[in-house]
Amino acid sequence: MKGWYKLAPAAIVLWATVLGGLGSAAAQTKPEGEMRFALYVTIAPVWLDPGETGPGNLTPFWMLYALHDALVKPMPGNRMAPSLAEGWTARIRSYSMNAMVGDAGEISTGGTNQNNPKYMQFFNLNSVQKPTSIFIFLDEHPDSINDGYFVNNDTATSWQDIPASYHNGACGFSFADGHAEIKKWRSATSKYPVQYFYPAQKPFDAAGQADFQWYRERTGMVSLNGVSAYGY
DSSP: OOGGGGGHHHHHHHHHHHHHOHHHHHHSOOTTOOOOOOOOOOGGGGOOTOOOOSTTOHHHHHHHHHHHHHOOOOTTTOOOOOOOOOOOOOOOOOOEEEEBSSGGGGOOOOOOOSTTTBBBOBOOGGSSSSSGGOEEEEEBBBOOOOSSOOOTTTTOOOOOSOOOOTTTTTTEETTTTOEEEEOOOOOOOGGGOOOOOOOOOOOOHHHHHHHHHHHHTTTBBBTTTSSSSSTO
16 A cells, blocks of 8 residues: 555544544534534645655545545455554455546646546546546455556556456446446456455456456547547
């Protein structure tokens, strides 16, 4: 993991605050079932720079990671590797976001994504040509997930960021129009066992190429002159 776990203590403190109340605030009368909490913090200038996301830099990006991983429960049936954060028994984040969607910080400062520079980067919903055909989130394989950014070069011959297959050989995708799909992978080259480390890549066979083509069709690859690629 890149460095979010360094915020685990802060997230744990916040969680303890949520559970325990805040001094005088706890003495106030609140409606039954309502929970309130407050967090006081001095904001550092680098927090306002989305490009400052390297290890050791405290930014809102990493704080959100810490809060998510501290507070969100794992999905049932999601076999995940142990967390790198000391004292945690499981990795509990399983989703990543389509790298071609949104502001990727310094990777997209030029207006395109450096990992796929031939194609448009969708910075807002209005720029998305086919919301029904472009995924936003997906399950990522626990041995591949290292950030919230899922990307594969469009000419890859094997998975680089690896989609999950722990749902009986399938992976969940959610799309820009709000619908979701479960994709059953056809090839063993798209199904990696959980080993708790990044696996050796499996070159695509014919069925794997079909799996990858399905992914490319729904990634939203549009050339800089507005021509759709790979069936999008």
